[in-house]
Amino acid sequence: MGGDPSLLRKINQAAVLxxxxxxxxxxxLTDLAATTGLSRPTVEGVLEGLARTGLVAEAEGAAAxxxxxxxxxxxxxxxxxxxxxxxxxxxxxxxxxxxADLAGRRQGEATRAVETEAPAAERLxxxxxxxxxxxxxxxxxxxxxxxxxxxxxxxxxxxxxxxLCAALPGWTGLPLGExxxxxxxxxxxxxxxxxxxxxxxxxxxxAAGADDVVMVLAGLSPGAGSLIxxxxxxxHGGAAGEIGALHLLGRQATPERLLSTAGTPVxxxxxxxxxxxxxxxxxxxxxAEDAVARxxxxxxxxxxxxxxxxxxxxxxxxxxxxxxxxxVEPLHRELERYCLRAPRVVASALGGGAVATGAVRLAxxxxxxxxxxxxxxx
Amino acid sequence: MGGDPSLLRKINQAAVLxxxxxxxxxxxLTDLAATTGLSRPTVEGVLEGLARTGLVAEAEGAAAxxxxxxxxxxxxxxxxxxxxxxxxxxxxxxxxxxxADLAGRRQGEATRAVETEAPAAERLxxxxxxxxxxxxxxxxxxxxxxxxxxxxxxxxxxxxxxxLCAALPGWTGLPLGExxxxxxxxxxxxxxxxxxxxxxxxxxxxAAGADDVVMVLAGLSPGAGSLIxxxxxxxHGGAAGEIGALHLLGRQATPERLLSTAGTPVxxxxxxxxxxxxxxxxxxxxxAEDAVARxxxxxxxxxxxxxxxxxxxxxxxxxxxxxxxxxVEPLHRELERYCLRAPRVVASALGGGAVATGAVRLAxxxxxxxxxxxxxxx
Numbered sequence: 001m002g003g004d005p006s007l008l009r010k011i012n013q014a015a016v017l018x019x020x021x022x023x024x025x026x027x028x029l030t031d032l033a034a035t036t037g038l039s040r041p042t043v044e045g046v047l048e049g050l051a052r053t054g055l056v057a058e059a060e061g062a063a064a065x066x067x068x069x070x071x072x073x074x075x076x077x078x079x080x081x082x083x084x085x086x087x088x089x090x091x092x093x094x095x096x097x098x099x100a101d102l103a104g105r106r107q108g109e110a111t112r113a114v115e116t117e118a119p120a121a122e123r124l125x126x127x128x129x130x131x132x133x134x135x136x137x138x139x140x141x142x143x144x145x146x147x148x149x150x151x152x153x154x155x156x157x158x159x160x161x162x163x164l165c166a167a168l169p170g171w172t173g174l175p176l177g178e179x180x181x182x183x184x185x186x187x188x189x190x191x192x193x194x195x196x197x198x199x200x201x202x203x204x205x206x207a208a209g210a211d212d213v214v215m216v217l218a219g220l221s222p223g224a225g226s227l228i229x230x231x232x233x234x235x236h237g238g239a240a241g242e243i244g245a246l247h248l249l250g251r252q253a254t255p256e257r258l259l260s261t262a263g264t265p266v267x268x269x270x271x272x273x274x275x276x277x278x279x280x281x282x283x284x285x286x287x288a289e290d291a292v293a294r295x296x297x298x299x300x301x302x303x304x305x306x307x308x309x310x311x312x313x314x315x316x317x318x319x320x321x322x323x324x325x326x327x328v329e330p331l332h333r334e335l336e337r338y339c340l341r342a343p344r345v346v347a348s349a350l351g352g353g354a355v356a357t358g359a360v361r362l363a364x365x366x367x368x369x370x371x372x373x374x375x376x377x378x
Numbered sequence: 379m380g381g382d383p384s385l386l387r388k389i390n391q392a393a394v395l396x397x398x399x400x401x402x403x404x405x406x407l408t409d410l411a412a413t414t415g416l417s418r419p420t421v422e423g424v425l426e427g428l429a430r431t432g433l434v435a436e437a438e439g440a441a442a443x444x445x446x447x448x449x450x451x452x453x454x455x456x457x458x459x460x461x462x463x464x465x466x467x468x469x470x471x472x473x474x475x476x477x478a479d480l481a482g483r484r485q486g487e488a489t490r491a492v493e494t495e496a497p498a499a500e501r502l503x504x505x506x507x508x509x510x511x512x513x514x515x516x517x518x519x520x521x522x523x524x525x526x527x528x529x530x531x532x533x534x535x536x537x538x539x540x541x542l543c544a545a546l547p548g549w550t551g552l553p554l555g556e557x558x559x560x561x562x563x564x565x566x567x568x569x570x571x572x573x574x575x576x577x578x579x580x581x582x583x584x585a586a587g588a589d590d591v592v593m594v595l596a597g598l599s600p601g602a603g604s605l606i607x608x609x610x611x612x613x614h615g616g617a618a619g620e621i622g623a624l625h626l627l628g629r630q631a632t633p634e635r636l637l638s639t640a641g642t643p644v645x646x647x648x649x650x651x652x653x654x655x656x657x658x659x660x661x662x663x664x665x666a667e668d669a670v671a672r673x674x675x676x677x678x679x680x681x682x683x684x685x686x687x688x689x690x691x692x693x694x695x696x697x698x699x700x701x702x703x704x705x706v707e708p709l710h711r712e713l714e715r716y717c718l719r720a721p722r723v724v725a726s727a728l729g730g731g732a733v734a735t736g737a738v739r740l741a742x743x744x745x746x747x748x749x750x751x752x753x754x755x756x
Contacts, residue, residue: 155719164719212614224687228606235689236590239719243686305683308621309602311613341533341542341617 009049012038016046017055017078018372021103026059026075047076054082055102055371080105083146085367086184087360089193090127090152090176092116092167096356097131099138102146104203104364109356110134120170128183148180148188149362151196151355153223155238160190163238189362193217193355194241194318195232197348198225200358201316205349212312214241214303215348217355218319218327222302226310233310243302296327300334307339318348387427390416394424395433395456396750399481404437404453425454432460433480433749458483461524463745464509464562465738467571468530468554470494470545473505474734475512480524482581482742487734488512498548506561526558526566527740529574529733531601533616538568541616567740571595571733572619572696573610575726576603578736579694583727590690592619593726594681595733596697596705602684611688621680674705678712685717696726 019035020027027035032043050056059075080103087098096111112130114123135142154165160177180188191199198215201207207215211230217223224241226233233240280288303315315335317327332345350357397413398405405413410421428434437453458481467474474489490508492501513520532543538555558566569577576593579585585593589608595601602619604611611618658666681693693713695705710723728735 226687228611233606233688235719236691236721237689237719239686239717240689241687242689242717243683305621306687308617309604309619309684309687310611311615311618311620313614339617339620341613341615343614 009046012036012042012046013050014372016043016050020056020076020078021372023077026077028073028075030073032076055079078103084140084144085360085363086131086145086148087356087358087363088127088131088148088150088180089196089355089359090123090150090168091193091355092153095123095127095130096353097127097134098353098356098360099134099140100360100364102367104360106357106360108134108138109353110137117169120168120174123168124179131184142184145184145186147186147363147366148184149196149359149364149366150176150180150188150190151193151359151362152176152190153193155242156190156192157238160188162190166244187366189359189366191232191359191362192223192225192234192238192241194223194225195234196225196356196358196362197318197350197354198227198316198358199232199361200350200354200356201318201348202227202230203361204357205354206316206346207314210314212310213314213316214306214310214312214343215316215318215354216299216303216306218299218317222299222319224302224306226306226312228310241306243305296330299327300331303331304335304338307335307343311341312343315343315345316348317345318351318354387424390414390420390424391428392750394421394428398434398454398456399750401455404455406451406453408451410454433457456481462518462522463738463741464523464526465734465736465741466505466509466526466528466558467574467733467737468501468505468528468546469571469733470531473501473508474731475505475509476731476734476738477512477516477518478738478742480742480745482738484735484738486512486516487731488515495547498546498552501546502557509562520562523562523564525564525741525744526562527574527737527742527744528554528558528566528568529571529737529740530554530568531571533620534568534570535616538566540568544622565744567737567744569610569737569740570601570603570612570616570619572601572603573612574603574734574736574740575696575728575732576605576694576736577610577739578728578732578734579696579726580605580608581739582735583732584694584724585692588692590688591692591694592681592684592688592690592721593694593696593732594677594684596677596695600677600680600697602680604684604688604690606688619684621683674708677705678709681709682713682716685713685721689719690721693721693723694726695723696729696732 015036015038016032019032023031029040029043033040036043047056055078056076057079059077080101083102085100085102085104087100089096093116094111094113096109098109099107101107110130110133112126114126118126152162152165152171153167154171155163157163159175161175162171162173165171177188177190194215194217197217198207198213201215202210202213207213207227211227213227215225222244224243226241277288277291281292307315317331328345328347332342335342335345348354393414393416394410397410401409407418407421411418414421416424425434433456434454435457437455458479461480463478463480463482465476465478471494472489472491474487476487477485479485488508488511490504492504496504530540530543530549531545532549533541535541537553539553540549540551543549555566555568572593572595575595576585576591579593580588580591585591585605589605591605593603600622602621604619655666655669659670685693693709695709706723706725710720713720713723726732
């Protein structure tokens with residue numbers, strides 16, 4: 001690396017940016033030189049370059065407490081407002097977009113309904129419209145975006161295309177990452193929805209601080225996202241956690257039937273229908289109580305399979321079942337009975353926002369890798 | 379590290395040993411200096427030290443092809459016979475010991491039956507006797523042992539004690555590693571039996587070259603060992619793959635009942651009883667055929683749970699079910715139907731020897747870490 005001045009510049013830039021981000025409120029030249037181990041002239045040169053890109057500015061209220069005499073020392077800060085990150089969930093019944101600044105701080109959110117049977121083009125158009133409306137409402141132009149994270153059902157290939165998805169029409173084979181790159185003109189990171197959700201819960205939700213986590217997204221076809229040693233476990237072909245098919249083997253009832261109260265199937269993704277059943281169960285309707293009990297039993301079986309296979313420290317229950325007040329406690333009790341080592345069980349802290357929040361985290365991870373890490377090949 | 383001559387010596391030793399092991403048949407001083415980048419006097423000093431420990435000797439048939447004139451160059455080799463490794467399986471119905479040299483080459487094996495209900499002390503005594511007999515028959519003293527690997531059912535703690543084991547009486551809470559260290563006076567590595575088995579299959583069996591593997595040990599309570607990215611996945615508390623409890627949740631029949639042909643339960647660990655049922659099924663006895671079909675269905679469900687959770691590239695079926703000629707093909711067919719991405723399914727190549735072979739691999743891994751790697755703290 002001795003012979004490559006541009007690599008050296010990148011390394012210095014990354015060091016200064018990291019120090020500014022860690023400091024939060026602003027750093028003097030002296031602080032930055034001390035933290036990074038670089039000379040003051042080098043730090044000054046790096047700051048000038050970063051100021052030109054817009055990523056660094058002088059901190060306001062620059063009268064630093066440390067400067068006791070003469071002119072107060074200039075202080076610098078990371079400009080989290082220099083760009084934006086978009087986190088997107090493309091689901092069966094709705095699309096959601098969350099806008100955040102370059103520090104990952106949430107600035108706004110929009111959700112629109114979409115028909116379960118909507119073809120892929122219509123679903124993508126709904127997403128584009130939702131994102132554009134959100135940006136417009138917040139006075140942000142598309143050119144401000146630095147990265148887009150996406151969570152969607154199915155098995156996602158390494159190139160961001162949907163390798164397989166039974167839930168959304170026309171989704172299998174769709175080059176989703178490519179389409180969204182054409183739309184937003186920035187890097188797009190696509191991930192399975194349950195995988196995105198567990199990243200979101202670990203970032204700012206119920207799995208903060210946990211390294212071995214299984215998150216179950218209860219729904220029409222339950223899926224799970226797993227962290228092993230703090231890292232997403234995608235599996236050999238990206239299909240890890242796709243436990244929706246498990247009940248087919250046991251010839252058990254489908255969730256529609258599990259939730260039905262009078263022979264009429266209830267779509268577990270239809271929140272109003274599910275809410276009706278839950279309300280009836282709470283009111284003491286014995287058929288609704290039975291339906292909820294059957295659903296919990298099925299969910300317990302799916303979660304137990306994951307827990308026995310992976311042995312996590314924590315299970316997070318998400319999707320609409322997170323709102324099922326009676327699911328966490330019985331689930332834990334059942335796992336205690338059947339698992340050799342039962343993990344903690346908690347409800348999602350992010351609820352319906354877990355997938356989109358995880359999608360923001362994907363975009364932020366990409367940005368941080370780009371800004372704060374330098375490799376020999378970078 | 380500049381100031382620690384003993385660390386430098388270890389690094390040089392490790393480099394020379396690694397080069398000798400890789401070369402296999404013998405290396406000249408010139409070869410070793412070239413491979414390791416060390417000076418000839420340094421290599422000579424290291425070789426003298428290693429010869430004193432017995433780990434290196436002059437290769438026989440020292441007339442090297444490379445030496446065209448004068449006295450042939452001396453050649454050196456790693457002395458795999460300088461010590462022994464022991465791999466042990468302590469199971470429900472038998473104990474097995476395998477002896478290997480320091481290159482992991484198998485030199486002999488002994489197996490003894492033990493009662494399923496035998497208390498822990500009797501099981502340990504049977505193991506000690508089996509190992510001593512094997513060593514005696516091969517003319518090897520206990521002092522030649524360098525490490526012992528052990529595979530046994532249950533959840534194994536990091537200190538080599540049995541945290542939980544439902545299958546063997548008195549096994550839960552047993553400080554198994556400590557007991558065997560007292561017996562053999564060398565490092566003892568204890569691992570769950572299915573975990574040991576998947577290491578064995580990857581080393582010299584059906585999983586060679588595969589990095590994402592699930593190995594199922596079919597038996598009274600099926601267990602699984604998993605490799606993720608080539609490394610054992612033990613889980614947060616060492617309980618990963620303990621899927622034996624899964625069927626309890628689905629209220630399915632126990633394996634004894636699954637295999638019964640006339641209302642009499644058949645113990646799946648009783649090889650003779652199982653063999654009778656399999657033979658009857660092959661002969662066309664419809665009740666036996668039904669029993670085998672029920673067992674395969676149950677096994678499919680357990681394996682599917684693991685496959686859906688982990689998404690491996692390969693499933694290895696071991697335990698006695700590996701001999702079940704009709705298990706691999708239907709299992710793969712069922713997985714194709716229900717899993718989004720079905721892995722390859724193969725029968726164990728090591729059969730009943732998988733666990734003990736994996737235990738040898740554990741001992742070899744320990745030896746190699748000791749001999750061939752040097753860390754700053756080492």
